[in-house]
Amino acid sequence: MRAIISDIHGNLEALQAVLADIKSQNITEIYCLGDIIGYGPNPCECIDLAMSCDFCLLGNHDQGALFDPEGFNAGAERAIFWTRSQLETGDRRQNEKRWDFLGELPRMKKEPDLLFVHGSARNPLNEYVFPDDIYNQRKMENIFGLIEANCFQGHTHIPGVFTEDLKFNTPEEIDFEYRLGNQKLMINVGSVGQPRNGVPQSSYITLDGDLVTYRRVDYDYEKTIEKIYAIPELDNFLGDRLRDGR
Numbered sequence: 520m521r522a523i524i525s526d527i528h529g530n531l532e533a534l535q536a537v538l539a540d541i542k543s544q545n546i547t548e549i550y551c552l553g554d555i556i557g558y559g560p561n562p563c564e565c566i567d568l569a570m571s572c573d574f575c576l577l578g579n580h581d582q583g584a585l586f587d588p589e590g591f592n593a594g595a596e597r598a599i600f601w602t603r604s605q606l607e608t609g610d611r612r613q614n615e616k617r618w619d620f621l622g623e624l625p626r627m628k629k630e631p632d633l634l635f636v637h638g639s640a641r642n643p644l645n646e647y648v649f650p651d652d653i654y655n656q657r658k659m660e661n662i663f664g665l666i667e668a669n670c671f672q673g674h675t676h677i678p679g680v681f682t683e684d685l686k687f688n689t690p691e692e693i694d695f696e697y698r699l700g701n702q703k704l705m706i707n708v709g710s711v712g713q714p715r716n717g718v719p720q721s722s723y724i725t726l727d728g729d730l731v732t733y734r735r736v737d738y739d740y741e742k743t744i745e746k747i748y749a750i751p752e753l754d755n756f757l758g759d760r761l762r763d764g765r
């Protein structure tokens with residue numbers, strides 16, 4: 520059984536809580552779908568923990584720290600520049616390991632009947648697939664055309680299962696479980712550190728054979744919020760939104 524996490528975004532409290540939940544189960548592998556950093560107050564610590572994952576992908580915020588951020592709003596851009604500064608101060612050898620780790624992250628991973636991306640099968644790094652996209656038939660058909668069977672992704676921070684017949688199922692609607700079958704699927708695993716589905720808990724999934732299970736994990740988001748408030752370069756909004764899962 521493996522755990523699939525995504526969108527940590529420098530939220531150490533959330534990541535620690537999720538890793539503790541993973542440890543309590545019979546998990547043999549951990550996959551991370553990217554965006555280890557960005558927004559949150561503990562980028563270095565989160566990278567160090569992510570290094571222990573069995574596999575990690577590159578997210579758009581990870582790339583933004585490596586290169587120039589493109590297409591980011593003002594708050595996200597300031598957070599990326601601050602994140603970069605944190606990766607350039609302190610222990611030089613450890614920072615070099617962190618930069619090397621980020622720089623070597625791939626954009627996708629393929630296994631039999633399984634595809635892992637950050638954004639989408641069409642644009643692994645940057646394309647968002649939102650629940651409302653089920654009404655954009657052309658977009659969804661184009662993306663599903665690139666998927667052999669099942670695609671696991673993050674990026675929107677909104678967990679749920681997209682089916683090839685253009686339906687979107689929230690974790691609540693499927694009682695937090697879904698079995699892989701003959702129909703092509705896109706499975707958004709949700710976000711560890713910046714949930715945006717109206718729930719402040721961290722979200723991730725486990726994959727046991729053909730069974731996908733959504734997990735929700737409580738963490739001390741007030742502690743994370745206090746850290747964000749204390750850093751002038753990080754907008755207070757990045758902390759406030761954690762309370763509402765927005």
